[in-house]
Amino acid sequence: MRNIRRTRTEGPTGSVRGTGRLAVLAAAGLAAAALVAGCGSSGSSGSSGGSPPAGPPASSSAPAVPGTSAATLRTTNDARLGTVVTDSAGFTLYRFDKDSATPPTATCNGDCAALWPPAAAPATGTAVTVNGIDAKLVGTVTRADGSKQLTLGGWPLYRYAPDHNPGDTKGQGVQGVWFAVTPAGDRAAASSGGSGSGGSGY
Numbered sequence: 001m002r003n004i005r006r007t008r009t010e011g012p013t014g015s016v017r018g019t020g021r022l023a024v025l026a027a028a029g030l031a032a033a034a035l036v037a038g039c040g041s042s043g044s045s046g047s048s049g050g051s052p053p054a055g056p057p058a059s060s061s062a063p064a065v066p067g068t069s070a071a072t073l074r075t076t077n078d079a080r081l082g083t084v085v086t087d088s089a090g091f092t093l094y095r096f097d098k099d100s101a102t103p104p105t106a107t108c109n110g111d112c113a114a115l116w117p118p119a120a121a122p123a124t125g126t127a128v129t130v131n132g133i134d135a136k137l138v139g140t141v142t143r144a145d146g147s148k149q150l151t152l153g154g155w156p157l158y159r160y161a162p163d164h165n166p167g168d169t170k171g172q173g174v175q176g177v178w179f180a181v182t183p184a185g186d187r188a189a190a191s192s193g194g195s196g197s198g199g200s201g202y
Contacts, residue, residue, distance in 0.1 A: 071128045072088035073128060118147070
C-alpha cells in the first residue's frame with residue numbers, strides 16, 4: 001500500500017513539476033527569441049538608418065562668380081605682341097572696337113559674351129590688384145544685364161574662349177575689331193600677320 005500511495009503521490013507531483021519546467025523553458029525560449037529578434041531588428045535599423053558612409057569631401061573651391069572675388073590685372077611680354085595685359089590666371093585680355101571708351105560702354109552681349117567672356121569686376125568696395133598697370137586707368141562699366149565689368153583706359157575688357165592656355169593670343173585681330181590690350185588700354189600691335197584673323201567679331 002505504501003508503494004502504491006507513494007507512486008500516486010509522486011506521479012502527479014512529478015507531472016506538475018515537469019509541466020512547470022517545460023513552461024519555464026518555453027517562456028525562456030520565447031524571451032530569448034524575442035531578444036534575438038529585437039537585436040536583429042535594432043542592428044538592421046542601425047545599418048540602414050544610421051549615419052551613411054562618408055561621401056567625397058566637399059570641394060574647397062567654389063566656382064567663380066562674377067563680382068564676388070577680387071580681380072587682378074597684370075602685364076606679360078608676348079614675343080609677337082609686346083607687353084599685354086592678362087588676368088590673374090595669365091589669360092590674355094582683349095578690347096572690342098565696337099565698344100566705347102568715352103563713355104565706357106560694353107556692347108558684347110548674349111552669344112558674343114559667351115565667346116568673349118567679360119572680365120568681371122570685384123565686389124563693390126574691393127580694389128583691383130594691378131601689376132605693371134597704372135591703377136588710375138582701371139575702372140568698371142555696368143553691362144546690359146546689370147553686372148560689372150572691368151575697364152582699362154575706359155575700354156571694357158574680355159577674355160577669348162578659344163584661348164585654352166595662359167599666354168594664348170588667338171583673339172588678336174579677330175575680324176579686325178578684337179585686340180589684346182596694352183597696359184594703357186590701347187590695341188596691341190602684332191609685329192607680323194595675326195593668327196586670329198578668323199572667328200566671329202560680332
